[in-house]
Amino acid sequence: MIYQQIPPKVEYSITEYGQRMTPLLQAMNDWGEGHIAHLNELYGENSTTELPEHS
Numbered sequence: 001m002i003y004q005q006i007p008p009k010v011e012y013s014i015t016e017y018g019q020r021m022t023p024l025l026q027a028m029n030d031w032g033e034g035h036i037a038h039l040n041e042l043y044g045e046n047s048t049t050e051l052p053e054h055s
Contacts, residue, residue, distance in 0.1 A: 003009040
C-alpha cells in the first residue's frame with residue numbers, strides 16, 4: 001500500500017511463498033544470538049560492540 005504523504009510512506013508485506021524463508025531466518029537469528037553470548041563469555045559483555053582485532 002502506498003500513502004499519499006510527504007515524506008512518502010510505503011508498507012510492504014511478504015507473500016506466503018516468501019514466508020517459507022522464516023525457519024531459515026530464525027535459525028540465522030538464533031545462531032547470531034548464540035554467537036553474541038559466546039563472545040560475551042570470551043571477552044566480557046561490554047566488548048560485543050567492538051570486535052577483537054585479528055592478527
